[in-house]
Amino acid sequence: MGQLKDKIYEKIQEHRPRVKALLADHGEKIISEVTVQQAIGGMRGVKALITDISYLDPYEGIRYRGFTLPELFTKLPKAENSDMPCVEGLIYLLLTGDIPTDEQVSNVRYTMLNRRMLPKYVYEVIDAFPNHSHPMAILSAAVMSLQRESLFNIKYHQGMSKLDYWDPTYEDAMNLLAKLPVLGAYIYNKLYKDGKSTYQDPTLDFGGNFASMIGQPSPYDDVARMYFIIHADHESGNVSAHAGHLVASSLSDVYFAISGMINGLAGPLHGLANQEVLRWIQELREKMGGKAPVREEMEKFVWDTLNNGQVIPGFGHAVLRKTDPRYTVQREFCLKQLPDDDLFQYVNMLYDVVPPILKKHGHAKNPWPNLDAQSGVIQWHYGVTQYDFYTVLFSIGRAIGVLSNIIWDRAIGYPIERPKSITTDMLEQIVGIK
Ligand code: CMX
Numbered sequence: 001m002g003q004l005k006d007k008i009y010e011k012i013q014e015h016r017p018r019v020k021a022l023l024a025d026h027g028e029k030i031i032s033e034v035t036v037q038q039a040i041g042g043m044r045g046v047k048a049l050i051t052d053i054s055y056l057d058p059y060e061g062i063r064y065r066g067f068t069l070p071e072l073f074t075k076l077p078k079a080e081n082s083d084m085p086c087v088e089g090l091i092y093l094l095l096t097g098d099i100p101t102d103e104q105v106s107n108v109r110y111t112m113l114n115r116r117m118l119p120k121y122v123y124e125v126i127d128a129f130p131n132h133s134h135p136m137a138i139l140s141a142a143v144m145s146l147q148r149e150s151l152f153n154i155k156y157h158q159g160m161s162k163l164d165y166w167d168p169t170y171e172d173a174m175n176l177l178a179k180l181p182v183l184g185a186y187i188y189n190k191l192y193k194d195g196k197s198t199y200q201d202p203t204l205d206f207g208g209n210f211a212s213m214i215g216q217p218s219p220y221d222d223v224a225r226m227y228f229i230i231h232a233d234h235e236s237g238n239v240s241a242h243a244g245h246l247v248a249s250s251l252s253d254v255y256f257a258i259s260g261m262i263n264g265l266a267g268p269l270h271g272l273a274n275q276e277v278l279r280w281i282q283e284l285r286e287k288m289g290g291k292a293p294v295r296e297e298m299e300k301f302v303w304d305t306l307n308n309g310q311v312i313p314g315f316g317h318a319v320l321r322k323t324d325p326r327y328t329v330q331r332e333f334c335l336k337q338l339p340d341d342d343l344f345q346y347v348n349m350l351y352d353v354v355p356p357i358l359k360k361h362g363h364a365k366n367p368w369p370n371l372d373a374q375s376g377v378i379q380w381h382y383g384v385t386q387y388d389f390y391t392v393l394f395s396i397g398r399a400i401g402v403l404s405n406i407i408w409d410r411a412i413g414y415p416i417e418r419p420k421s422i423t424t425d426m427l428e429q430i431v432g433i434k
Pocket of ligand 1: 269314317
């Protein structure tokens with residue numbers, strides 16, 4: 001086994017008895033109750049999933065393996081000639097719970113380098129899509145086409161012990177993770193660069209190689225690293241993470257699960273909100289005929305959107321009750337690197353204007369911005385202006401967390417997911433209406 005896999009195995013051996021003891025000694029202990037409102041309202045706040053990869057506090061925001069984002073940006077080993085951490089270091093952390101050394105990061109990088117190549121048929125699948133297809137649909141199909149490569153499937157049908165499920169799942173996960181930036185870059189070049197060839201640079205890390213494949217010079221390599229890191233995980237109940245976990249719980253392999261994750265992320269209430277923010281701002285820009293809006297004009301635009309029965313993209317959250325720290329990381333990057341950017345001026349004004357309006361509107365439980373409000377601006381500034389593509393970037397990042405979770409789900413042996421549903425009649429009987 002390689003260094004990373006050995007380490008995961010060691011951690012699994014330590015973790016399995018903890019879950020066994022919880023089940024044996026405290027299996028009947030109540031940790032959450034479900035109200036009518038929660039059953040009707042998308043199970044908000046029901047504690048019924050377990051993950052050790054990340055935890056989302058409503059007021060503090062996300063912690064990966066116990067570390068806040070600012071802590072991670074300080075502690076994780078940096079990419080060569082850069083202040084930004086390597087994505088490979090985050091992969092090590094999410095899988096093991098430990099901050100890696102430089103040597104451990106290099107080892108992950110080397111492990112992944114050998115897995116980047118795409119089989120020829122995947123290019124053909126991508127090429128078969130018409131150019132007006134949404135990049136998320138192409139990405140999902142491209143991942144599905146790779147399913148025939150699953151080692152888990154081969155081993156399963158050879159009769160593998162349950163205790164070993166995590167091992168070929170790890171191999172599948174690392175294979176897919178290494179290929180995702182290549183898939184994303186190939187889709188980008190096909191759709192927006194007249195099919196320019198996607199050259200991979202084996203000397204570059206996960207983020208650096210992605211930037212190079214889509215032809216973006218430095219500092220976009222750091223933007224890519226930051227983007228993949230902040231999008232990696234948001235505990236397990238969000239649609240993309242939950243979809244990935246749910247599909248994998250039936251022992252579908254990671255290709256089926258990540259395609260499911262991508263499909264869930266492609267909704268405008270979730271990952272697609274980053275493209276919606278840009279689309280919405282462009283609408284305002286057109287209305288303004290190039291002139292920068294004053295505060296009153298911006299307020300009117302926000303109210304018009306709400307009065308039209310639409311949501312303000314990039315604001316609100318199902319769990320968070322304050323500004324998303326993923327938003328703050330990107331805002332600080334903008335304030336440092338692109339303070340005068342025209343689009344950033346819009347986002348900056350929205351940061352001031354939207355929360356008081358949402359409070360006055362009185363619907364959203366959280367009037368503060370989420371990560372999607374800020375992420376498109378940075379992409380746009382560095383020349384990635386094709387905003388339909390932004391959720392593909394989100395997908396590459398999110399797969400890191402979802403795949404880490406799936407490896408651990410298999411290691412712990414979490415069963416097939418199967419909550420119970422009831423009918424509206426039954427609900428009315430329970431509350432005494434019938
Ligand atoms: N603009 C207008 N109305 C909003 C709103 C927003 N940004 N956020 C929430 N609301 C509304 C809801 O639509 C709901 O309306 P009704 O009472 O009419 O049904 C009401 O406020 C209560 O919703 P909530 O409990 O505050 O929010 P939910 O947990 O139901 O939904 C989310 C969360 C993110 C889907 C919602 O805030 C939203 O639609 N935001 C805009 C889209 C967005 O930015 N999504 C990305 C989230 C981050 C991510 O997952 O990537």
